[in-house]
Amino acid sequence: xxxxxxxxxxxxxxxxxxxxFLSLMCAAALITxxxxxxxxxxxxxxRTERYAASPVVVSADQNVHRTxxxxxxxxxxxxxxxxxxxxxxxxPESLETTLARTPGVARVIPELTFLAQPLTPAGTGGRTVxxxxxxxxxxxxxxxxxxxxxxxxxxxxxxxxxxxRARLRPGDRLxxxxxxxxxxxxxxxIAAPATAVRHQTSLFFSAGEARRMAAHPxxxxxxxxxxxxxxxxDQLRQAITTALHGxxxxxxxxxxxxxxxxxxxxxxxxxxxxRGPVEFLDAATARTRLVSIGGAMGGTSLLVAVLxxxxxxxxxxxxxxxxxxxxxxxxxxxxxxxxLLGRExxxxxxxxxxxxxxxxxxxxxxLYDRFVAVGAVPATLQHTTGVVPPLAALVATALGAWTAxxxxxxxxxxxxxxxALAEAEAGAETEAEAKSTRARLTTHTALTRGRLLAGLVLxxxxxxxxxxxxxxxxxxxxxxxxxxAVVVLSTSVALLGPLLVKAAVLVLRVPLRRSGPxxxxxxxxxxxxxxxxxxxxxxxxxxxxxxxxxxxVQPTLGDAARAQAREGVRADWVVASQGPGVPAEAARQLRxxxxxxxxxxxxxxxxxxxxxxxxxxxxxxxxxxWDPDVTTGSLDGLAExxxxxxxxxxxxxxxxPGSTLRLTLGDGTPAVLTVVAVYARGLGFGDLTLAHDLxxxxxDNPLASSVLVSTSRTQTQLATTxxxxxxxxxxxxxxxxxxxxxxxxxxxxxxxxxxxxxLAFTAIAVVNTLAMSVAERVREFALLRLVGATRRQxxxxxxxxxxxxxxxxxxxxxxxxxxxxxxxSIGMTGRAAxxxxxxxxxxxVAVGAVxALVATALxxxxxxxxxAVTVATARE
Numbered sequence: 001x002x003x004x005x006x007x008x009x010x011x012x013x014x015x016x017x018x019x020x021f022l023s024l025m026c027a028a029a030l031i032t033x034x035x036x037x038x039x040x041x042x043x044x045x046x047r048t049e050r051y052a053a054s055p056v057v058v059s060a061d062q063n064v065h066r067t068x069x070x071x072x073x074x075x076x077x078x079x080x081x082x083x084x085x086x087x088x089x090x091x092p093e094s095l096e097t098t099l100a101r102t103p104g105v106a107r108v109i110p111e112l113t114f115l116a117q118p119l120t121p122a123g124t125g126g127r128t129v130x131x132x133x134x135x136x137x138x139x140x141x142x143x144x145x146x147x148x149x150x151x152x153x154x155x156x157x158x159x160x161x162x163x164x165r166a167r168l169r170p171g172d173r174l175x176x177x178x179x180x181x182x183x184x185x186x187x188x189x190i191a192a193p194a195t196a197v198r199h200q201t202s203l204f205f206s207a208g209e210a211r212r213m214a215a216h217p218x219x220x221x222x223x224x225x226x227x228x229x230x231x232x233x234d235q236l237r238q239a240i241t242t243a244l245h246g247x248x249x250x251x252x253x254x255x256x257x258x259x260x261x262x263x264x265x266x267x268x269x270x271x272x273x274x275r276g277p278v279e280f281l282d283a284a285t286a287r288t289r290l291v292s293i294g295g296a297m298g299g300t301s302l303l304v305a306v307l308x309x310x311x312x313x314x315x316x317x318x319x320x321x322x323x324x325x326x327x328x329x330x331x332x333x334x335x336x337x338x339x340l341l342g343r344e345x346x347x348x349x350x351x352x353x354x355x356x357x358x359x360x361x362x363x364x365x366x367l368y369d370r371f372v373a374v375g376a377v378p379a380t381l382q383h384t385t386g387v388v389p390p391l392a393a394l395v396a397t398a399l400g401a402w403t404a405x406x407x408x409x410x411x412x413x414x415x416x417x418x419x420a421l422a423e424a425e426a427g428a429e430t431e432a433e434a435k436s437t438r439a440r441l442t443t444h445t446a447l448t449r450g451r452l453l454a455g456l457v458l459x460x461x462x463x464x465x466x467x468x469x470x471x472x473x474x475x476x477x478x479x480x481x482x483x484x485a486v487v488v489l490s491t492s493v494a495l496l497g498p499l500l501v502k503a504a505v506l507v508l509r510v511p512l513r514r515s516g517p518x519x520x521x522x523x524x525x526x527x528x529x530x531x532x533x534x535x536x537x538x539x540x541x542x543x544x545x546x547x548x549x550x551x552x553v554q555p556t557l558g559d560a561a562r563a564q565a566r567e568g569v570r571a572d573w574v575v576a577s578q579g580p581g582v583p584a585e586a587a588r589q590l591r592x593x594x595x596x597x598x599x600x601x602x603x604x605x606x607x608x609x610x611x612x613x614x615x616x617x618x619x620x621x622x623x624x625x626w627d628p629d630v631t632t633g634s635l636d637g638l639a640e641x642x643x644x645x646x647x648x649x650x651x652x653x654x655x656x657p658g659s660t661l662r663l664t665l666g667d668g669t670p671a672v673l674t675v676v677a678v679y680a681r682g683l684g685f686g687d688l689t690l691a692h693d694l695x696x697x698x699x700d701n702p703l704a705s706s707v708l709v710s711t712s713r714t715q716t717q718l719a720t721t722x723x724x725x726x727x728x729x730x731x732x733x734x735x736x737x738x739x740x741x742x743x744x745x746x747x748x749x750x751x752x753x754x755x756x757x758x759l760a761f762t763a764i765a766v767v768n769t770l771a772m773s774v775a776e777r778v779r780e781f782a783l784l785r786l787v788g789a790t791r792r793q794x795x796x797x798x799x800x801x802x803x804x805x806x807x808x809x810x811x812x813x814x815x816x817x818x819x820x821x822x823x824x825s826i827g828m829t830g831r832a833a834x835x836x837x838x839x840x841x842x843x844x845v846a847v848g849a850v851x852a853l854v855a856t857a858l859x860x861x862x863x864x865x866x867x868a869v870t871v872a873t874a875r876e
Contacts, residue, residue: 009340010347017344019772020401021352023312026761027305028356028397029363033757034301035389036364037371038294044384046276046283050132050202052195053141054109054224055233057270058099058240059278060089064606064664083611084285086604087666087700088113090219091267095244099223102243104231109224111136114214115701116203117580118158119175119182119726122166129162129201131178133210139224140193142202146170147189150206156185157204160192175726176203178213179702181585182726199280199380215702222278233271240269276380283380290377293754296480301758303487304546306400308539308765311494313345313404315535315772324409341409342402349401356397357390364389367757376750455495462489462816469823473648475557482824483755486549489816490542497534501526504808512804518796521784525797526804533801536773537809539765540848544813545820546762547844550755552821552836557683558744560829564684566737571598571625571708573718574736578727581703584696586725587618593721596621596710601695601702603666605688607653612663614688616695625708628685633657633677643673644689646682650675663688665698683829706736763851770855774798778863782871791864795857802856806849813848814841 010017051057063082070077099108116131118124134149134157142159147170150157156174168174172187191204205213214221227236244267270278277284317324324337332340364385371377465485472478493500505512505526512519526533575582575590582599590597601616617626619638628635631647633656638644643661645653655661659675673690696702709718709730718730731739781794789797821834 007347010344017316017348019768020309020312020316020345021348022768023305023309023765024349024352024397024401025356025359026764027301027309027400028353028393029360030301030305030356030757030761031298031393031396032357032360032389033364033367034294034298035392036294036361036383036385037290037367038298039386039389040368040381040384041287041290041292041294043386044287044290045273045382046280046380047273047382048275048279049140049193049195049197049199050111050113050279051139051222051224051275052193053226054139054275055227055271056225056236056240057222057275057278058091058095058225058267059222059270060091060668061266061268062089062277062281062284062668064609064668066609081609083606083609084288085606085664085666085668086285086611087668087698088221088281089668090216090221091223093218093220095267096220096223098243099225099240102236102239104228104236104239105225106228106231107226109136109139109226110220111139111222111224112210112214113221114210115177115179115580115703116205116213117177118162118166118201118203119177119579120166120168124162124201125165127161127199127201129203131176131203131205131210131213133207134204135207136224137191137204140195140197142191142193142204144189145192147187150188150204150209153206153209153212154183154185155188155206155209157189157191158187159197159202160190161197162201162203163187163190177579177583177703177726179215180213181583182724199378237269237271244269280378280380283378286377286381290371290381293371293376293750296483297754297758299480300483300487300755301761302396303484304542304758304762305396306404307487307491307494307542308762308769309400310404310407311535311538312765312769312772313401313408315532315769315776317341317405317408318532318535318776338406338409341405345401345405346398349398350394352401353394353397357393360390360393361385363757367753370753371750374749374753376753451495452499455492458488458492458495462492466819466823469820470826472827475828478824478827479553482549482553482820483546485820485823486545486816487542489819490538490545490813493541493812493816494534494538497537498530500808500812501530501533501537504804505530508804508807512800515800516796517789518793519800521789521793521797522800522804525801532773533805536769536805537812539762539769540805540809540852541813541816543759543762543766543851544809544844544848545816546755547759548814548817548836548841549820550752550759551840551844552817552834553824554744554751555835555837556821556825556833557828558741559835560825560831560833561683562737562740562744564681565740566684566733568627568629568681568684569625569708569733569736570623570627571710571733573709573711573715574731574733575707575709575718575722576705576729576731576736576739577703578729580701581705582707582728583703583725586722586728587704587707589721590707590709590711590718593711593713595713596624598622598625598708599692599704600706600708601692601699602686602705603695603699605666606664607649607661610652612649612688613686614690614695615686616690616692618692621710624710626685628679628681628689630677630679633675635677637676638689638691640691640694641673642676642691644677644679645675646685646687647678647680648682649687650678661688665695667698667700669698763847766848766851767855770802770852771859774856774859774863778866778871781860781863782866782868785864785868794864795860798856798860799853802852803849806845806852809848809852810845814845 063084065080065082067078067080093110096108096110099105112133114131117129144157145160147157158168163169168187170187170189173184174187175182175184211217225236225240227233327337365383368377368383372379462485465481465488469478469481469485472481505523509523512523575586584599587597587599598618598621603614604611605614622635622638635644645655645661650656655675657675657677661673661675663671663673665671711718715730722728722730784794785791822832825834826832
């Protein structure tokens with residue numbers, strides 16, 4: 001019976017449930033979209049292109065491993081963990097002999113993949129360019145459509161798509177920037193793939209030239225293995241596993257027909273779609289990033305959705321106070337009221353969840369496309385849409401609605417029927433008659449003891465999170481705490497809202513009363529309806545606080561890093577490249593003129609399983625061009641077997657000068673180094689500093705990201721020396737800093753995009769809540785007009801109320817953002833100096849104010865169009 005009554009109630013009150021429906025639908029769409037990103041990171045397919053004609057690929061293991069054995073209470077537990085490394089791991093070329101002798105193998109094709117950037121104005125259409133030896137063209141396969149294969153060191157075959165875009169044909173010359181100095185090649189042929197190749201451009205060189213450019217003598221990227229007639233890919237993979245190991249089963253390896261079979265710590269055999277991650281390392285790495293982004297967005301979205309939906313249902317229940325009071329008066333029990341509201345919420349939540357989940361699917365596709373456009377996710381990781389994200393959104397929405405309704409109905413279901421009727425009757429009086437009644441009732445009912453206690457607990461929890469945030473010194477640890485602190489503090493504002501509104505009225509009382517009759521009416525409404533106004537303040541506070549945090553958290557970190565870099569660069573000039581980097585030959589030519597030159601190569605390394613940003617720098621004359629603010633030790637001892645570390649890394653790894661540092665370089669090579677110095681400017685220069693030659697041998701791109709030059713020569717003289725290197729620029733340190741600022745802004749787009757939907761949802765919630773708050777006051781507006789208030793006075797009253805709410809939300813949201821950003825700045829930079837741009841902050845507040853005024857004025861004007869007598873005499 002209660003379900004049937006709930007269905008009738010929802011049908012009869014469609015307009016009343018519209019606000020809750022919109023909030024729930026938007027929440028479901030947002031959760032679904034974030035869920036599809038998470039699903040793509042977990043299950044997204046990376047389809048192979050280069051290896052399409054090779055059913056089996058043998059490649060190096062791209063992970064660093066750690067196995068721990070624990071003995072506890074007579075039991076032994078073995079845990080194995082693996083983390084991806086940054087650069088490509090290479091295999092020994094001698095492995096080809098073993099593979100060729102394996103039963104079922106028809107042909108083994110060595111593969112070399114290396115940096116090869118064509119320097120042409122036409123570009124590559126956004127595709128990544130790789131160089132290969134022509135011998136490996138059969139892996140796709142590529143076939144010549146015109147011209148001949150490369151034979152000499154200066155011969156080159158290009159793919160048909162690139163030839164058409166750059167308008168090149170056999171006989172033309174093309175300059176290619178590889179791992180060495182730029183070189184001019186003669187195009188001898190154009191090749192086309194037998195299958196679609198959409199995400200890369202291939203340049204094919206002679207075998208000898210490819211080995212020179214790859215710069216890994218005696219090593220290959222992978223082996224493509226073609227099966228003999230009658231041998232399946234699975235049979236071949238199993239045979240190769242057996243041949244390489246001498247056994248069919250090894251501890252920790254798969255013996256079933258899984259698409260990837262690891263071979264100890266050096267190699268793996270892949271088939272099917274598992275070949276894709278071998279080919280596209282960036283896509284494999286992007287899985288982890290996308291899981292992190294999707295999880296962070298989804299978690300934040302869920303917390304924001306719960307906060308917003310609970311506020312919406314609280315406002316909805318307040319609007320039905322009289323109806324629910326009458327039900328209590330005619331003998332409805334507390335349990336029946338709770339079940340009624342809960343089932344209504346389940347009905348609305350289910351319908352809204354279905355609609356939102358359907359909207360969330362295309363929203364997820366759009367979000368994925370935007371991540372691809374800004375470079376956060378490579379297009380080679382294909383978007384995946386399963387049934388789990390929409391189902392999870394539906395369940396979360398329905399349960400969230402039910403929980404919100406239970407929370408909102410907590411008080412109305414517990415109070416005595418006579419008290420409920422008295423409070424409801426107060427809502428039906430004119431404002432003048434109800435003033436004393438409301439003041440008396442709201443003193444006891446606006447803020448219950450439980451709500452006050454919960455608000456104080458959450459406020460204390462937010463303060464604790466802010467304190468913890470000030471101690472966190474790594475971005476992966478501090479970022480989730482940053483946004484969690486904003487949500488927790490905003491939730492405490494929601495619970496303590498009535499008290500905060502009353503306090504704001506006391507502060508604004510004098511200027512409000514001086515604004516005339518409308519100001520006095522607004523003051524009475526703010527004080528007498530503190531609970532309703534608190535429901536409006538909460539989403540606006542969250543919007544301002546969250547938006548300011550999103551906008552200024554990255555500049556706070558980036559500006560501090562750039563400040564350290566500015567202070568630490570002693571060079572007169574900085575050489576940078578518009579292409580993949582500055583070749584070593586350019587640095588050698590500068591040194592020939594007796595300049596002090598420091599090449600900088602960047603990578604990431606693993607210490608254990610932990611990832612650290614590292615750089616390789618030229619030790620000779622280093623202190624003339626670079627000053628990381630050494631606090632202990634000296635950079636004079638920096639060499640291939642030593643390292644300098646930041647204070648953060650030294651604290652985390654318990655290092656000091658003379659300590660031994662064991663790490664895994666970018667390509668999986670282990671290294672044992674001795675620490676010679678500890679420096680303070682780790683934020684600007686990375687946590688680990690190694691010798692340039694050590695790092696350059698173990699990265700995919702050994703070209704310098706920048707070259708620091710200390711010289712007495714002018715910018716023009718340096719540019720003349722480097723004129724034979726296309727795309728090389730000589731910049732003053734200030735100009736290089738401005739270039740880094742633009743790159744920082746481009747990288748920040750990922751964070752803005754990630755949280756943009758959450759902010760959009762919050763903005764919708766602000767408009768929705770304000771519109772609901774104004775819509776419920778139609779009878780109040782009619783009574784005011786009947787007692788002599790003009791239409792203009794009522795609208796002015798609404799504007800004053802909206803501005804008061806904006807001022808309170810601005811103060812609360814700005815205070816929350818300032819506290820969180822300051823704590824973030826202290827933890828990450830050591831200084832309480834958050835980077836807040838005045839224009840950005842003013843824009844945030846202005847947008848919030850405009851939303852509040854529009855969402856108040858439009859429903860107010862609509863409500864005032866109906867004749868006051870008609871509204872006052874109508875049935876409620």
